[in-house]
Amino acid sequence: MNESWPVAELDAVRRLRVIARSTPGTTFAERLLDAPFDRVWALASDLENQLPLMITDIGSFTVTSAVGERLEARARSPLGLRARFDVVLRPGWCLMQSRFVLGGMAAVAEEGGTRLAFFGGLRLPGIGAADRVLHPLMAPMGARALKRLTDQLDGTPRRRCGPARG
Known part of the structure; x- marks a missing residue:
């Protein structure tokens, strides 16, 4: 490579948008927001407290280990379903x-503030085939979160309505 090669750098929101739009079965x-980055990110990155408030399918979210920027967490739905997250x-x-x-x-x-983005979706075999049906159903989820x-x-x-189950 030499100095005449084009360079395209994406900020975090644009990177997340690319991931969401290239992954079937997701919402973005x-x-x-009219708030400084530090205030917005302090709240958004408080995963244990904020994810259960943002996403109704999460009753609790508990970080079980942390090494640098890599975390492992356990989520539990209000119905008792469990998942391990990287x-x-x-x-x-x-x-x-x-x-x-x-x-x-x-x-x-x-x-003027901080641009905040959210995406979520399902990782299931064959989800691409159902994306046309799922997308309209999932689209409001990101805006609500x-x-x-x-x-x-x-x-x-x-x-939350009622106590969160741990």
Whole structure:
């Protein structure tokens, strides 16, 4: 390579958008928040407290080990279903996957605030064939998850109905 090669660098939100759009069975949402990056990411990266508030299918999310930016966590649904997640968590970037679920968040500082993105979806054999049917059903999920998080930033705490099961 020489210096005349084109270079394309993507920020964290754009990288997450590429992953979401190239992965069947996922939803993606983003919004510009009127809040500084440090405040937004401090809240978003508090996975144990925020994921159960953002995603109704998560009753609890517990980090079981952490080595640098690599985490392992256990999620439990309100119905008692369990999943082990591998997580990469660094400033502005979170990518999580279990055997059947894939998700993540990204944030970048922009003029006027912070752009925050969320994506989630299923990792199932043959999901690509069902993507046309699943996409409209899953599309609102990402927007709802972001709204629940931004409600926290705006001082509108969201509480779960009933106690979370650990």
